[in-house]
Amino acid sequence: xxxxxxxIESVIDSSLGRRNLGFLFMGFVVLFFIxxxxxxxxxxxxxxxxxxxxxxxxxxxxxxxxxxxxGQFSFGHMAFxxxxxxxxxxxxxxxxxxxxxxxxxxxxxxxxxxxxxxxxFVAGFVGLIIGWLLLRLRSSYLALFTIAFSExxxxxxxxxxxxxxxxxxxxxxxxxxxxxxxxxxxxxxYLMFGLLVxxxxxxxxxxxxxxxxxxxxxxxxxxxxxxxxVNIVLYKVLIFVFTSMIVGLAGAVFYxxxxxxxxxxxxxxxxxxxxxxxxxxxxxxESLLGAAAGAFISRYLLEAMRVxxxxxxxxxxxxDGSDAFVWETGAWRFALFGLVMxxxxxxxxxxxxxxxIQWFTGRDSAMLETVSIRETDHSAKPKLExxxx
Amino acid sequence: MSNIKLELTNVSKRFxxxxxxxxxxFVIDQPQLVGLIGPNGAGKTTLTNMMSGMTxxxxxxxxxxxxxxxxxxxxxxxxxxxxxxxxxxRALRRxxxxxxxxxxxxxxxxxxxxxHLEEKARDTLQFLTIGHLTNEFGRALSGGQQKLxxxxxxxxxxxxxxxxxxxxxxxxxxxxxTIYEYIHRVREDGKAIILISHDMGAVFELSERLIVLNFGxxxxxxxxxxxxxxxxxIEAYLGEDEKE
Numbered sequence: 001x002x003x004x005x006x007x008i009e010s011v012i013d014s015s016l017g018r019r020n021l022g023f024l025f026m027g028f029v030v031l032f033f034i035x036x037x038x039x040x041x042x043x044x045x046x047x048x049x050x051x052x053x054x055x056x057x058x059x060x061x062x063x064x065x066x067x068x069x070x071g072q073f074s075f076g077h078m079a080f081x082x083x084x085x086x087x088x089x090x091x092x093x094x095x096x097x098x099x100x101x102x103x104x105x106x107x108x109x110x111x112x113x114x115x116x117x118x119x120x121f122v123a124g125f126v127g128l129i130i131g132w133l134l135l136r137l138r139s140s141y142l143a144l145f146t147i148a149f150s151e152x153x154x155x156x157x158x159x160x161x162x163x164x165x166x167x168x169x170x171x172x173x174x175x176x177x178x179x180x181x182x183x184x185x186x187x188x189x190y191l192m193f194g195l196l197v198x199x200x201x202x203x204x205x206x207x208x209x210x211x212x213x214x215x216x217x218x219x220x221x222x223x224x225x226x227x228x229x230v231n232i233v234l235y236k237v238l239i240f241v242f243t244s245m246i247v248g249l250a251g252a253v254f255y256x257x258x259x260x261x262x263x264x265x266x267x268x269x270x271x272x273x274x275x276x277x278x279x280x281x282x283x284x285x286e287s288l289l290g291a292a293a294g295a296f297i298s299r300y301l302l303e304a305m306r307v308x309x310x311x312x313x314x315x316x317x318x319x320d321g322s323d324a325f326v327w328e329t330g331a332w333r334f335a336l337f338g339l340v341m342x343x344x345x346x347x348x349x350x351x352x353x354x355x356x357i358q359w360f361t362g363r364d365s366a367m368l369e370t371v372s373i374r375e376t377d378h379s380a381k382p383k384l385e386x387x388x389x
Numbered sequence: 390m391s392n393i394k395l396e397l398t399n400v401s402k403r404f405x406x407x408x409x410x411x412x413x414x415f416v417i418d419q420p421q422l423v424g425l426i427g428p429n430g431a432g433k434t435t436l437t438n439m440m441s442g443m444t445x446x447x448x449x450x451x452x453x454x455x456x457x458x459x460x461x462x463x464x465x466x467x468x469x470x471x472x473x474x475x476x477x478x479r480a481l482r483r484x485x486x487x488x489x490x491x492x493x494x495x496x497x498x499x500x501x502x503x504x505h506l507e508e509k510a511r512d513t514l515q516f517l518t519i520g521h522l523t524n525e526f527g528r529a530l531s532g533g534q535q536k537l538x539x540x541x542x543x544x545x546x547x548x549x550x551x552x553x554x555x556x557x558x559x560x561x562x563x564x565x566x567t568i569y570e571y572i573h574r575v576r577e578d579g580k581a582i583i584l585i586s587h588d589m590g591a592v593f594e595l596s597e598r599l600i601v602l603n604f605g606x607x608x609x610x611x612x613x614x615x616x617x618x619x620x621x622x623i624e625a626y627l628g629e630d631e632k633e
Contacts, residue, residue, distance in 0.1 A: 210495045210503075217481050217492045220527075224479035226463035227441060227472070228542055229496030233462065 022360030030197075037189045044185045049303045051259045053296040054192040058199050058250040060279040060295035061288045065203050066243045067277075068285035069212065071219025072236065073139065076130060076146035077247055078273045079153045080123045084248025085172065085255040085263040086157060086164065088119030092173040112173045116252040123248020124241045131240030135233055138222070147270065154268040169264030175256035188258045195253055196292065199246050203288050206242065215239060278341045284351025293353050298337065305333040392454060393549045393581050394418045395440075395471070400449035400459070402435050402605075409435040411605040412449070417550065420579045422572065424596030424613065426586070428625065432605035433585050434476060437552050441473045442466035454549065468497065472548035476555045476585075478535040480527035486514065487523045489538055493546035506545070513541045516574075518567050533564040540571050551575060552583045557591055569595070593617070601625075 012021055037047050059077060067073045092115035095106045130149060137145055157164045164170055176191065178184040206212055214235050217225035226232050255263040266272075276295070283294015310325040317323055329336075344352055395417040402410040410432040417423055427433050438444035440451060442463040451459040458466050472493075481489050490510035491503070498506060514520040517537045522530060530538060536556060543551055556568050572595060575582060586592050592599070592613075599616040601609040603625040609616045616622055 210499065213484075213488060213492060213495060216484055216488070220481040220483055221479050223443060223463070224475065224481065225492065227443070227467055227475075227479075228493040229464050229467040229546060230492060231462070231464045231496075 018360050022357075025360070033193055037186045044182065047185050047189045048259070049300060051189055051192045051254075052303075053299040054196040055250055055254045055259050056276065056279060056295040056299050057196050057292035059247060059276045060283065061200060061203060061292040062243045062246045062250075063276055064280045064283075064285045064288055064291035065207060065215075066239055068280065068287070068291070069207055069219065070215040070235070070239045072134070072239060073143050074146040074240075075143055075270065075273050075277075076150045077243070077276060078268050079146075079150040080127055080244040081247040081251035082153060082157065082263060082265075082268045083126050083244075083251075084116075084119040084123035085251035086119075086170060087122035087248075088115045088252035088256065089170045089172040089263065090163075091115045091118050093170075112175050112256060115173065116175070116249065116256060119252040120245050120249040123251075124245035127240040127242075127244025127248075128237060130244075131237035134240070135236060150268065150270065150273065154265050157268065158265040164265075165262070167265060169262035171262045172252070172256040175253060175258055191253065192258055195250060199250070200288060200292060203246070207288060211235065211238070278337065280351075282341060282344050282352055284354025284357065286350060287354045287357055290351050290353040290357050294351060302333055302337060305329050305336070393420060393579075394452070394454055395550050395581065396450075396452040397440070398450045398452075400436070400439060400451060401447045402432075402439060402444065403447045409605050410439065410602075413602070413605075413607045414449075415600055415607065415610055417581045417583070420576065420581050421597045422576055422582045422584060422595055424584050424586070424592040424599045425602070426589075426592055426599065427602035430604075431602040433602055434554065435605075436602065437473060437554055437583075437585065440466075440552065441471060464496070467493070467546060467548065470549040471552070472543045472546045472550070473552040474536070474539040474543065474554050474556060476558070478532060478539055480530060480535040480538050482526065482528035484527055485524050486519065486527065486530070486538055487511070489527055490514065490541055490545050493542050497546055510541075510545060513544050517541050517571065518564075533560040536560055537564065537567060537571075540568065544575070548580070550581045550583065552585070554585045555587065556584070557586055557588045565591075 012018055016024075033050075036042060036050065059081065063074075063077050066077070091105075092110060092112060093107060095104065095110060096118070097104045130146070134142055134145060158166055161167070176184050176187045178187060207215070214225065214230045217228070217230055218232055218235055222232050251263070254260060279295035279298045280291040281294075282298060283292065284290025306329060308325075308327040308329060310327075312318065312323050312325060315323075318325060348355070350358075397416070398414050399412045400410060400414070401408070401412055413432075413436060425433055425436070435444060439446050439459065442458065442461050442465065446459045449459070450457060453466075453469050453471055456469055458469055458471065461469065481492065484492075487507065487510055490513065491506060494501075494506040494510060495503065511520065511523060514523055517540060519530070519534050519537050519541070522534065527535065527538065540553075540556070553572070556572075557565055560568065569591075572582060572584070584592060584595060596613050598611065599609065599613045600607060601616060601619075601622050603621075608621045608625060609619045611619075
């Protein structure tokens with residue numbers, strides 16, 4: 001089996017190449033997502049599940065950038081998403097007044113898109129403050145701080161019900177105002193998918209740039225990175241602002257009747273944040289694509305597993321006379337999901353999908369190559385090899 | 390590189406009731422190799438941390454090439470021209486050796502062509518005998534190789550003053566030769582080096598000047614031969630046996 005895999009691998013390497021194969025595969029995936037809503041057999045419910053998958057893919061991949069690549073293990077991601085959504089909702093409902101500038105924008109004069117953009121900037125601004133407050137905090141302290149911040153925000157939204165709607169949540173203005181429900185769903189689908197693609201591209205550009213290199217250096221060792229000339233303060237704040245704006249935008253769009261009718265404080269609970277982290281961990285928290293794919297697949301499976309139906313073979317019957325085993329999983333699907341996460345952390349710390357992505361990039365072969373050089377290059381550096389042992 | 394000037398004036402550091410460094414003053418105003426020695430707890434690492442911006446000073450001033458660097462963040466000190474290694478190696482473990490080299494290069498030269506910097510990084514790694522490990526993760530390197538990587542990163546940072554904190558600790562003799570070569574090359578490039586080491590043989594062999602600390606206080610500063618015979622140093626550092 002291993003030999004067969006090696007043979008296939010060498011054929012791919014000598015013909016198309018892994019990287020090109022990866023791009024080809026990605027192309028097919030994108031085409032599939034573009035085609036999906038045009039298929040008349042797909043229900044609006046299925047499209048809604050996909051929209052939710054895209055939303056959580058944005059959440060998980062941006063968290064992967066923040067925690068997996070930049071090393072800032074934050075639990076405040078859902079809170080920033082909520083800030084974007086609530087701020088967009090408040091502005092669209094009540095307008096905004098800049099007393100110092102003497103400018104008053106009424107709800108009638110503000111478009112939904114502008115409200116969403118303002119919500120995005122508000123999330124970025126809060127990210128700036130939180131990023132600055134977190135400058136001296138690392139690892140567990142950073143996590144605890146962001147949990148406290150997240151809970152603080154949730155409780156304020158829950159308590160100030162006159163303004164926020166409390167546990168009933170806040171309805172945002174509809175972003176896609178089209179009478180035809182099917183057409184609206186299709187537009188909303190493409191909107192969320194487009195947002196995911198753009199977010200991933202932006203985050204990919206950042207992670208592959210000089211900034212991405214510095215973020216990873218910061219993740220590895222803040223003191224060492226700083227001693228090498230990296231402005232830790234700047235990049236720490238920058239990554240909080242950047243990821244806060246991405247999730248703020250995603251939240252504001254998703255809750256503008258694109259994926260959900262209203263934002264409720266329940267969405268800001270630690271459990272929801274834990275799910276985002278779990279999606280990223282299962283996909284691969286050091287890979288944007290891995291985390292996004294992990295989130296989408298997990299969301300889809302969690303939805304698909306609401307009811308498990310297994311048709312019994314050989315004419316077998318259940319005690320009630322039916323020919324299928326039906327299991328309404330309820331909370332058990334989350335238990336199963338937790339088990340997958342435990343096994344991932346124990347046996348595949350880089351996630352289930354990251355090794356596949358790594359294979360496509362050819363990174364593992366490059367590593368093996370240098371290891372083999374080290375192992376065979378005894379004549380060039382005999383003493384060095386002794387040291388390596 | 391004759392414009393090197395590192396000037397410490399009455400630099401002190403107090404941790405609660407412990408006076409770790411007490412009114413230390415010295416000037417390095419030429420490319421030279423200065424050994425900084427002292428028994429355990431003498432204040433060498435604290436002084437190094439203050440010079441590199443890792444630890445704020447309690448009092449005193451530090452100037453580098455006319456710019457006051459005490460109170461600056463470590464990245465700013467590094468960009469001002471003072472680079473350092475760490476007593477315990479701090480390789481960026483989940484980044485490749487080449488990426489480790491590119492961090493200081495791009496931090497110092499954000500507008501430079503990355504291809505040129507990469508070329509320089511590869512040449513430096515070859516010189517340090519770890520060119521064959523370019524694509525390896527930092528964590529895959531042995532302790533000695535990580536020391537070499539740290540030295541390589543300093544070359545990419547290209548500072549005018551370099552602090553080497555225990556560069557020979559736990560290093561195989563063959564790699565020690567490479568580090569010797571490195572030190573000579575850096576010295577020839579016109580940089581000042583502050584060498585902190587418990588390897589007295591290496592310190593006396595390499596240093597052109599020796600600074601000795603004891604209980605946070607500077608007790609000797611001068612030619613290594615003179616310092617070696619300084620009664621205070623013999624008593625405080627080299628011990629009674631040496632005195633006899």
